[in-house]
Amino acid sequence: MSLVVIGSVAFDALETPFGKTDKIIGGAATYISLSASYSVKPVKLVAVVGDDFPQSDIDLLQQHGADTEGLQIKQGEKSFFWSGKYANDLNSRETLVTELNVLADFDPVIPDSYQDCKYLMLGNLTPQIQRLVIQRLVNRPKLIVMDTMNFWMDIALEELKTTIEMVDVLSINDEEARQLSGQHSLVKAAKIILDMGPKYLIIKKGEHGALLFDKKQIFFAPALPLEEVFDPTGAGDTFAGGFIGYLAATDDISFENMKRAVIHGSAMASFCVEKFGTERLLNLSQEEIEAREQQFADLVAVAPVAVAAS
Amino acid sequence: MSLVVIGSVAFDALETPFGKTDKIIGGAATYISLSASYSVKPVKLVAVVGDDFPQSDIDLLQQHGADTEGLQIKQGEKSFFWSGKYANDLNSRETLVTELNVLADFDPVIPDSYQDCKYLMLGNLTPQIQRLVIQRLVNRPKLIVMDTMNFWMDIALEELKTTIEMVDVLSINDEEARQLSGQHSLVKAAKIILDMGPKYLIIKKGEHGALLFDKKQIFFAPALPLEEVFDPTGAGDTFAGGFIGYLAATDDISFENMKRAVIHGSAMASFCVEKFGTERLLNLSQEEIEAREQQFADLVAVAPVAVAAS
Secondary structure (H helix, E strand, C coil): CCEEEECCCEEEEEEECCEECCCEEECHHHHHHHHHCCCCCCEEEEEEEECCCCHHHHHHHHHCCEEEEEEEEECCCCCCEEEEEECCCCCCEEEEEEECHHHHHCCCCCCHHHCCCCEEEECCCCHHHHHHHHHHCCCCCCEEEEECCHHHHHHCHHHHHHHHCCCCEEEEEHHHHHHHHCCCCHHHHHHHHHCCCCCEEEEECHHHCEEEECCCCEEEECCCCCCCCCCCCCHHHHHHHHHHHHHHHHCCCCHHHHHHHHHHHHHHHHHHCCCCCCHHHCCCCHHHHHHHHHHHHHHHCCCCCCCCCC | CCEEEECCCEEEEEEECCEECCCEEECHHHHHHHHHCCCCCCEEEEEEEECCCCHHHHHHHHHCCEEEEEEEEECCCCCCEEEEEECCCCCCEEEEEEECHHHHHCCCCCCHHHCCCCEEEECCCCHHHHHHHHHHCCCCCCEEEEECCHHHHHHCHHHHHHHHCCCCEEEEEHHHHHHHHCCCCHHHHHHHHHCCCCCEEEEECHHHCEEEECCCCEEEECCCCCCCCCCCCCHHHHHHHHHHHHHHHHCCCCHHHHHHHHHHHHHHHHHHCCCCCCHHHCCCCHHHHHHHHHHHHHHHCCCCCCCCCC
């Protein structure tokens, strides 16, 4: 059940209505691997950073179950940096700074020890690079999950579609599903996207939950109504990490088990947003995670109508 | 289990991306009573129309279980008229015309035969009129459910709060809950609104489902992902009618039964939006309704993890 994760490992500087941070560790692969590590270890990381990336952050990833053999450190270069500011309702954000730096010419290297990959998570990156990783694995993984974003739909749609065709599960948000399909109805959007190749589609709706589709079925997982969302950064990646981590740990890719994986991912994401950056993902207990999953189950549970005893 | 419904009975002229209608029967009490009639009959209607309101529409209400003894017909006056146009995504609408007409000086009359009222549904109206109905009932009903809208928060907030304090269940949408409470988080909003008096709060989130709160518990009912929403007019009223109709029919106001009532109401609303105006609510079968409720249950159902047989 070897799990390989590719994506950005980066610096983020965040501003929300509740405060701001200097450069802290961020990036899709960081959130994915931290989240997945609660289900499965090691998480075999494929990423690139500059020599400005502190050893302490690499140590932190390793302490949380990451195998960093596939993490390239580029001497004399700088790590990817993103800075963003959230609106008061946290539903929209403005990008203040994007410095690609080492990501500009990222050439992913797959160590031999990663060639046993059974579960592959393609975090948000150029679709060409996502595809390169699939091509550089000698054996096709049992399950490939892909995250992406509207940015690639805007500037590299054909490349994106070529990569989407190669994966098993595509995970995007509702606006991205509408953009990719040209359909407002998510049910119609899902049909069109599933015709592009993936067997499964996850549509993330943020505070409104997530939908899982295959060609015949729909499953809906609610989001937990939270008193306070502190910082939404990384929630989608944390969801994806929880989702694929759960599938890798149980090694069961049936639709029924994917439902559980969606709920597990949603539970992990609900922790992520409670504090700045990755903070809340660093010290969760299995008891906390199970209790949160139970809250998700309770939220939609309806007792059957009692039948009068005979 | 006598059910009394007050609200507008009116003309609507609707325009959606899929077409437009001339004046057709509309109004909160129309949708509420049509929807409730699938659970309980008669639905005792308190409303007012002008002499322009056709007998055929009154016949239609009666054929669908409405007791119209409390429906006043004002000679020489015109019925309430609303005209609206929906945006392409159907999530926002523009009011083109609002003619209060007979509603401007509506003085609700409660027939003696309505005094057995056990379940009272206050459809959207001036909060003063909603309160008058409560006061004109000799005995306080077992359950009072109130619907309202942001309009009254804008122009009659104190009157609105006085009425809210007198009801058991308040049903509003997410933006209204935020406006009424001054809180963006719906969990925080619910706490503040429940402190205003109601024991239960329903927050309708349209295509994103509905939340039911009491002071200790939260229940979430999803909305059914639909291929096509044809016309959202009346969906909230249809939900409310289904909700209170279910409670009146089962005569059980426990939180657990309210969950079932929320799902029944959501199922009724999902029919409503499939056609223009009240059309889809006129000829539903119990089999169709039960099948739709089953779809809601299936949407969130997760089979327990199988334990290996010993």
